[in-house]
Amino acid sequence: MKYILFLGILLIILSGCSSESNEVTGDVVVMVPKGEVAKDEFIISEVSSHNSKESCYTIIDSKVYNLTEWIGKHPGGENAILKICGLDGTSIFRAQHDNNPKQVNQLEEFFIGNLV
Numbered sequence: 001m002k003y004i005l006f007l008g009i010l011l012i013i014l015s016g017c018s019s020e021s022n023e024v025t026g027d028v029v030v031m032v033p034k035g036e037v038a039k040d041e042f043i044i045s046e047v048s049s050h051n052s053k054e055s056c057y058t059i060i061d062s063k064v065y066n067l068t069e070w071i072g073k074h075p076g077g078e079n080a081i082l083k084i085c086g087l088d089g090t091s092i093f094r095a096q097h098d099n100n101p102k103q104v105n106q107l108e109e110f111f112i113g114n115l116v
Contacts, residue, residue, distance in 0.1 A: 040064075040113035044088075047115070051086025053078070057112070058089040065110040 042057075042064045050057035056068045058081075071081045076096070084092055097103035 041116045042113050043116060048086045053082060053085075056081060056085035058084040058087060059115050060088075060090045060093050060107065062115045063111055064113045064115055065107060066112045067110055070110060 044059075047057045047059055047064055050066070050068075053071055054068070056066070056071060058065050058067055067081050067085070071078050074081050080096070093103075093107075
């Protein structure tokens with residue numbers, strides 16, 4: 001979050017230094033430190049397009065998780081994760097893990113955003 005704030009302040013400062021215009025146009029690129037993922041908002045169609053072993057997103061309690069790296073590591077086997085790729089996996093996750101703090105905390109490592 002501090003990186004986004006820093007970039008915003010830098011953008012404001014730089015926009016005031018231009019002799020051409022004070023408008024900022026084009027795409028803004030947000031740099032995220034290695035190992036971190038920018039938190040974002042997703043619609044269901046975006047999540048549903050990540051439905052494979054190569055890119056696996058799922059929804060649990062209206063939160064979006066990127067489970068791609070977890071597929072091969074899941075103690076219950078790959079299929080347990082593959083069957084929720086691109087889908088709302090809330091009922092399957094809750095049926096298997098309920099609200100077990102270990103699994104809930106582990107899941108948070110893969111949080112990438114909220115469903116809107």
